Amino acid sequence: MGPRRTHRKSRNGCQSCKARKVKCDEARPQCNNCVKHGVDCIFSPTPQGSSTAMVLSTTAGVVDISETSIASPMPTVDMTDMELLHHYSTSTCYTISKHPVLQTVWQITIPKHGFAPQSQFVFRGILALAALHMGHIKPDLRADYFATAEYHHNAALKMVSTAIPHINEETGPAIYVFSTLTCIIMCAMRRNFDEFWTTDGSLFKWISLIRGNRAIIYSINDTLKSGPLAPMFVLGHRRKLAREARSTDDQPFLENLRQEIIESVPDQDELQCYLEALDNLAKSFATVFDTQLVEITDVFIWVYEASDGYIELLRQQRPEALVIFGFFCVISKQLESAWWMEGFSIPLIRAIYYHLDEEHRYWLQWPIQQLGWAPY
Structure with missing residues (x-):
């Protein structure tokens, strides 16, 4: 006897049929099931010069991504900023405090203050600190990361300068967060301590910044101690x-x-x-x-x-x-x-x-x- 022949089922077939869980006859140029149900068939040829439509099969059915959705203008994403944000959330945030609760605040709570339109200076501050940390880890690229940090921090300072005169219960927590970030950033950005007592005056700017937090805390004391930043103040009070x-x-x-x-x-x-x-x-x-x-x-x-x-x-x-x-x-x-x-x-x-x-x-x-x- 010759070898036994087995019937092979096609592993191909139209995605529209597969999504509807019906057998596809693989007829060309369009399978009969797609013609019957009036849907676009994967086997249907695309006329030259026409726009391309993509059909995705999902558990919910067939999703059509048309030319209009593909061609719509998309916002550009700055991959450098994305890299810095990723580095902050996976590394830098753990270097600010050794306390597990405070580490969670710096990782989860603090960035949320930077996503609001009126407090994007916090987001810029986070990027600046992450850039300085990257420069510390990669000394050969330190100058580039330092320049990036300066760019983001200077932009943040311009933003926050307009918010400080109008500090209130809504904007106060973000301003406090940025002020704290800036205290850390200034420590990381220091260049020459010999200048502290003469022309630069960085030390006194740093001291003034730390002491300036008192005015922010006093003006929105209840909000800070009862809101998302409460763990910082509860633990600080205990210490x-x-x-x-x-x-x-x-x-x-x-x-x-x-x-x-x-x-x-x-x-x-x-x-x-x-x-x-x-x-x-x-x-x-x-x-x-x-x-x-x-x-x-x-x-x-x-x-x-x-x-x-x-x-x-x-x-x-x-x-x-x-x-x-x-x-x-x-x-x-x-x-x-x-x-x-x-x-x-x-x-x-x-x-x-x-x-x-x-x-x-x-x-x-x-x-x-x-x-x-x-x-x-």
Whole structure:
């Protein structure tokens, strides 16, 4: 006997028939089922010069994508921005905080503020921070990413400048988010700390920005503490209460500085500003030395709560004010595991050191030793 013949069923056939789950006779130029039901057949030839229609088979049936839908103008997508947004949501957002809840806020909640038409400055801020992070990861492309970050951040600053005078319950949270982003961006964008005390003034812009958040919080306090950003404030309040409860007794390095300042400052108002700054600094030292996971709040709260009097003395480059800020560098060092704070403390204390006379340089010996820096 010869080989047994089997009937092969065609694996082809018209997609319209398959979608209707009927047998296709594969007749050309159109199958009979399509002719019967009055639908376009895949076997039907397309006349030259006519527009192309695409038929997609789905579980719901046949979907016709006509020329009009294909030819409609489509918005362009900036793939560079998409890359930065993807990088932010998969990497950068996890570098801002070590707390799992706050990481989720930075990944999920913060970007939502950037999608509203009136607060796209947040979206630009996110792109700027992501670009700086990419530049940190890819040093050979750092200049390009830095330029991208500057472009987005400058555009955001123009947008937010028109929103700040009209801050309200609706726009306030986005402005607060952008202000916080900008504090981080300025740390990541710093170039030359030696300029902080002279022409550039970046340090005081950064300080003013941190302290400026107080006005935003006060103006929309209830909205921030009850809205989507509430976890940031709930956890921040808990850390502040723990900070206030810690003992500051065993800090001889600050006691020595306190005595030096008391003996050298005759003006009582000025002296009071320094002593308040030292009391507040003692709480920060107690916090960072007794905390495994140091958060932004633990470090920046000292700048946030410093008196206007002390900040003005710092702006005037009074030696006692500069020395106190030099001690703060030991605290800021605790955040340098984050890429955007990396290399922050030593260049800053170096800039302070070379703005002091010989006597006050000796006052900086303890923070210099803690940071492992040697004057040259």
